[in-house]
Amino acid sequence: MIRPLRRRHARAMAGLAVVLPLGFAAALVAREPERTTLLPEAVAPAGPAIEAPMHAVDDAWGELDLGMRVGRTAGRVVVELAPRREVRRPDLLVYWTAAESVGDALPGDAYLLGSLGERARRYALPARADGGSLVLYGMAHHGVVASAPLPR
Amino acid sequence: MGLEYRAVGWNRQKKLYDLTLAAAVAVYLAAFVGVGLALKPNATAETLLIRAFGTAAFALLHVILSIGPLCRLSPRFLPLLYNRRHLGVTMFFLGLAHAALSIVQFHLFGDVNPLVSVFTSNAHYGDVADFPFQPLGLAALVVLFLMAATSHDFWLHNLTAPTWKALHMGVYVAYGLLVMHVALGALQAERSPLYVVLVGAGLAWVLGLHLYAAGREAARDRAGVGPAAGEEVGDGFVDVCAVDEIPDARARVVCAAGERVAIYRYGGRLAAVSSVCQHQNGPLGEGRVIDGCITCPWHGYQYVPETGESPPPFTERVPTFPVRVRDGRVQLDPRPRPAGRPAGSCSVKGAP
Ligand code: HEM
Ligand code: FES
Numbered sequence: 001m002i003r004p005l006r007r008r009h010a011r012a013m014a015g016l017a018v019v020l021p022l023g024f025a026a027a028l029v030a031r032e033p034e035r036t037t038l039l040p041e042a043v044a045p046a047g048p049a050i051e052a053p054m055h056a057v058d059d060a061w062g063e064l065d066l067g068m069r070v071g072r073t074a075g076r077v078v079v080e081l082a083p084r085r086e087v088r089r090p091d092l093l094v095y096w097t098a099a100e101s102v103g104d105a106l107p108g109d110a111y112l113l114g115s116l117g118e119r120a121r122r123y124a125l126p127a128r129a130d131g132g133s134l135v136l137y138g139m140a141h142h143g144v145v146a147s148a149p150l151p152r
Numbered sequence: 153m154g155l156e157y158r159a160v161g162w163n164r165q166k167k168l169y170d171l172t173l174a175a176a177v178a179v180y181l182a183a184f185v186g187v188g189l190a191l192k193p194n195a196t197a198e199t200l201l202i203r204a205f206g207t208a209a210f211a212l213l214h215v216i217l218s219i220g221p222l223c224r225l226s227p228r229f230l231p232l233l234y235n236r237r238h239l240g241v242t243m244f245f246l247g248l249a250h251a252a253l254s255i256v257q258f259h260l261f262g263d264v265n266p267l268v269s270v271f272t273s274n275a276h277y278g279d280v281a282d283f284p285f286q287p288l289g290l291a292a293l294v295v296l297f298l299m300a301a302t303s304h305d306f307w308l309h310n311l312t313a314p315t316w317k318a319l320h321m322g323v324y325v326a327y328g329l330l331v332m333h334v335a336l337g338a339l340q341a342e343r344s345p346l347y348v349v350l351v352g353a354g355l356a357w358v359l360g361l362h363l364y365a366a367g368r369e370a371a372r373d374r375a376g377v378g379p380a381a382g383e384e385v386g387d388g389f390v391d392v393c394a395v396d397e398i399p400d401a402r403a404r405v406v407c408a409a410g411e412r413v414a415i416y417r418y419g420g421r422l423a424a425v426s427s428v429c430q431h432q433n434g435p436l437g438e439g440r441v442i443d444g445c446i447t448c449p450w451h452g453y454q455y456v457p458e459t460g461e462s463p464p465p466f467t468e469r470v471p472t473f474p475v476r477v478r479d480g481r482v483q484l485d486p487r488p489r490p491a492g493r494p495a496g497s498c499s500v501k502g503a504p
Contacts, residue, residue, distance in 0.1 A: 003373060003411060005317060005433065009220075010366035012324045017359045020331050024355060027335035028348060030280035088194065 047114075047122030050078050060148035064136070067120075070150060077129050079113075079150070082120035091139040092116040096125050098132040102147040106137055169235040173242060180208050198257050205250035206338075210330060212243040214354050217327060221365030227438065230449050237303045240323075244293075244300035251293050254286070285337035292329040295322040308432070317433075331355055373407050389476065389483040395500050398422070398482070403446075405437035408486030412437060413473050415482060416446055416457050423457035423497035424473035424484055430462075436470065459494040477501070 050071035057068045067082040081094065095110040113123035116136060131152040138145045184204035188195055216239050222229040259266035259273065267290075274284040299320055301307075308316045334351055385391050390408065392415060398404045403414040405427050412427035414437025425446060427437035434450030441447070445454035445463060455462055455470055462468040471488035472495035489495045 006366070006369055006373070008321065009362075010370065012321060013359065013362040013366060016324055016328055017363060020328055020355055020359065023328075023332050024335050024352065026280055027332070027339060031340055031343075032281050 045080055045082065045120035045122050046117065047080070048073050048076075048078050048124050050080060050122065055151050057148070057151075061136075061146055064146055068134075068148065073124070076127060077125040077150070078122050079125065079134060080120055080122045081116060081134075083116075083118060087116060087118050089138060089140075089145070092145060093137045093139060094123055095135040095137055096123075096129055096132060096150075097135055098129075100131070100133060100149055102133055102135050102144055104143050106135065106144060110135060110137075165231075166235055166238075169231075170238055173238060177208060177212075177242065177246070180211075181205070184208070198253060202250055202253045202257060205246050205253065209243050209246035209250060210334065210354075212239060212246065213323075213327060213330065214358060216240055216243060217323070217358050218361055221361045224365040224369060227449065233450055234452075240296075241300045241303055244296045247289075247293055247296055251289060254289075258286075280336070281340055283336045285333050285340075288329045288333040288336070292326040292333065295326040295329070299323065299326075305431075313433070327358070373412075385478070385483055387485070388487060389474075389485050392482040392484050395422075395477055395480055395482055401441040403427075403437040403439075404482070405435075406484065408473075408484060413484060413486065414446070415475055415484060416441060417500065418444070418457060420500050421457075421497045422475050422477065422482060422500055424475045424495065425455060425457065425460045426471045426473075426488065428470065429453055430468040430470055458497045461494075472496075 050069060051073045053069060053071040055068075055070040057070070060066070060068050064087075065084045067080075067084055069080040069082075071078055071080075093115050094113045095106065096113055097107040097110045099107045099109070111126050111129075113125070113134075114121065129150075131150055133147045133149050135147045136145045137143070181204045184207065185197075185200045188200040188203070216236060219229060219232045219236055219239075223233050255266050255270065259269040270286050270290050271284070274282065274286070276282040277284060299322055302311065302316065302319060311319070331351070339347055339351065392406055393404055395417075398415065398417040401416075401418050403416040405412050405414050407413075412435075413424050414427040415422060415424045416437075418441040425436065427435060429436045429448040429450065431448065431451055431453045434448045434453075436446060436448050436455070439447045439449040441457065442454070444456070446457055447454050453462065453468060454466075455468070458472075460470040460472040473488055474485040474495045476483050476498050477500060485495075
């Protein structure tokens, strides 16, 4: 190593030693507070309230790990779907159908209730609804992702 | 082109070095993907590979940047330096794999040219937390590419040493860009303090090590020649040290006339040459005499002590300096001899 080169290396490093800790610290300070995707207990679910709870089903949705509560409000059936884990699919729509079991295609009578949220949401079923199934439909792949029968 | 092309010498040490390196990289990548799958079963293979390649390249860059100063601090690390450029090229390919997969994953399926998309998909250039960190990675990759592409000695000769060295100082630029690529990218998304601690510790290590080694080198340069710091003893010679302070087959390095000179003792004789190896400016004075030749500790270039010339067929040459012995003390004339009139050697007994 020759002397001017040694000095050049030392200066380059001294420069980095000033710039990088500052940049690193600025990046850390600027970090946004962690976003929680799951519902904090205190936040009320969106949608109509459930005045008369009827059922709570924990395992109706298999891998999707959605808690489901069913009840009545003003004579209508209201269903609450509450993700217990992060929902990784942004494209899921919730339908109701009178059918008791559902294949890959959406039944002809399917009635759109809304989209599945990353927080708990409540959906009011159509007035005629009694029993039947809830269906989660994936827009991206145009297919039924899961379904669960509703208690009568 | 008037340049002679010399094939890379593949010796046992180089092969062993490369095998160890390849094995370490393979083990790291496999372990990263394996542990990643175990901890996060939902992660896709692409994501795990992107992260495995990215972290492997970044970790290897830390190793590469540590070798230089570590070798200044202790000769035990010299075996790492021997083939450092293979580490650099490997690191480039790991970074390339990470970048290529990232571009496929995040930019290929849009309607914008993927390379343009790296710069335009996120336009928050004024925002720290949401800063487009990917162009920083791409800029680093370009620098690493230029260095990897010119890493062969052929380019060292072709570009001339000063240009080549300036180009390879780019590693500091690349390192700075990558620290910010990670701090503004992965560290914004991953919240675990573990990642912050890892990146921060790596940064403190690299900066601390370099500044410490640089400080020691600067102190050595300032110290000058011998105990009497270059006291003139007549005829332009300066006092260096007692003959017995130089072990056989080794050198005493002194700073004279602004540069380092190595005074070698071998088989009862003394000879002084510039301590700057002609290959890549390695510290010639930290080598030893092997088979009658001064041998550079970095890549083993050899020079005949009396003439400063590499034995044929090689043509490298380092400047030589006159030495003599008076009353058991070594004295050096810090004016280099002109080429073609080498300084020769003298007996440790004081006779010519
Ligand atoms: C065109 C060039 C590059 C692009 C587009 C790019 C893109 C990315 C992206 C999108 C991430 C976040 C990945 C995730 O969160 O899963 C990332 C992280 C990272 N990158 Fe790069 N990168 C580039 C070049 C490089 C290079 C050259 C290196 C190192 C030599 C590097 C090292 C890293 C590291 C260590 C991380 C953090 C670990 C990780 O999340 O993968 N990147 N990069
Ligand atoms: S610097 Fe490479 S052999 Fe001396």
